[in-house]
Amino acid sequence: MSQIAVARRVVVKVGSALLVGPDGAAHGEWLAGFAADVARMRARGQQVLIVSSGAVALGRRRLGLGRRALSLPEKQAAAAAGQSALMRAWEEALGPLGVSCAQVLLTRDDTEVRRRWLNARATVETLLSLGVTPVINENDTVVTEEIRVGDNDRLSARVAQLVGAESLILLSDVEGLYTADPRRDPSAKLVPRIARLTPEIEAMAGGANAAAGVGTGGMATKLEAARIASAAGCATTITLGERPGPLAALEAGAACTVIEPATTPAAAYKAWIAGSLAPAGALTVDAGAAAAVRRGKSLLAAGVRAVDGRFDKGDAVVIRDEAGREIARGLVRYMAEHAARICGLKSDAIEAELGYTSGPVVHADDLALAAHAPTH
Numbered sequence: 001m002s003q004i005a006v007a008r009r010v011v012v013k014v015g016s017a018l019l020v021g022p023d024g025a026a027h028g029e030w031l032a033g034f035a036a037d038v039a040r041m042r043a044r045g046q047q048v049l050i051v052s053s054g055a056v057a058l059g060r061r062r063l064g065l066g067r068r069a070l071s072l073p074e075k076q077a078a079a080a081a082g083q084s085a086l087m088r089a090w091e092e093a094l095g096p097l098g099v100s101c102a103q104v105l106l107t108r109d110d111t112e113v114r115r116r117w118l119n120a121r122a123t124v125e126t127l128l129s130l131g132v133t134p135v136i137n138e139n140d141t142v143v144t145e146e147i148r149v150g151d152n153d154r155l156s157a158r159v160a161q162l163v164g165a166e167s168l169i170l171l172s173d174v175e176g177l178y179t180a181d182p183r184r185d186p187s188a189k190l191v192p193r194i195a196r197l198t199p200e201i202e203a204m205a206g207g208a209n210a211a212a213g214v215g216t217g218g219m220a221t222k223l224e225a226a227r228i229a230s231a232a233g234c235a236t237t238i239t240l241g242e243r244p245g246p247l248a249a250l251e252a253g254a255a256c257t258v259i260e261p262a263t264t265p266a267a268a269y270k271a272w273i274a275g276s277l278a279p280a281g282a283l284t285v286d287a288g289a290a291a292a293v294r295r296g297k298s299l300l301a302a303g304v305r306a307v308d309g310r311f312d313k314g315d316a317v318v319i320r321d322e323a324g325r326e327i328a329r330g331l332v333r334y335m336a337e338h339a340a341r342i343c344g345l346k347s348d349a350i351e352a353e354l355g356y357t358s359g360p361v362v363h364a365d366d367l368a369l370a371a372h373a374p375t376h
């Protein structure tokens, strides 16, 4: 069965060229077909996140800017005017099929600065748990660099990483990556599957396929997105978006290029906690809690003996046993001062002490065991 049909979470990137017709208005017919794709996947219990461009393209029309080149402030103004038109188009397409959606605007910082990343993740997770389909775009109003076509390729990969998606689909104006430019070279072949992004593959994107995908960021940014996704444990599929119901077509075997994941989303997340975050403090835990953590359980306040360092909610901390040996690293749910106040308390006593509770001190999902953690 197609991987897309079984993935629990799927991120689909939809570019401006698919959404906005030549007259500068939203492409209702295409949207209706795509909305049916989304509704079908949701009915199967899959969660779909849509990364949608189109704000600048729709805003041009609203502001009467025509097709001329725009300065950055003009693009930002167009995006501000067009974003509400974009959401309206999505609501009109998804609403009648019983799919409710929500607008999420992210900046690069939100996906790269950890505390903002955790907040964005919590919001998106909450939307998904409420059965809502997030429609995500870059927050163009606040970007300081040029709004580049293709940025949403990268954004969609960051979103896949953010939510631990198993599948990222980049709807494109080409069927996938070719060995040569198919418009010039009749012997050009589609590459159906890429196990690893090698320099040879990247050379294909930079050379023969450079012109392919003009208007949607080109093949190079798609492979860059695929690299981010692969490292996050997510498969990337590049396929033609223009056909009606492009996801149904994909499931039925339409031509595409799949770039395989290098790991699983859970392993990638744990590696991120274990390796790429500098710990801001340490929690010393008693033997019972140490054993529980080693068995993959959450760390409860009751088992914490001592708190060291100055950390905030969401920071990475080292968890060590009473002999001082590191057993795990994790993201803590309380700031240091509050963690110290609830040391040794039972979970139901936390609220009385702090006036709130965030649950376990470190949740099992946010724990990565040390590679050579002592097992006794």
Ligand code: GLU
Pocket (backbone or CB within 6 Å): 015, 016, 052, 053, 054, 055, 056, 057, 079, 137, 138, 140, 147, 148, 149, 150, 151, 152, 153, 217
């Ligand atoms: N965020 C921009 C928009 O909504 C487009 C960026 C892109 O297509 O990559 O118009």
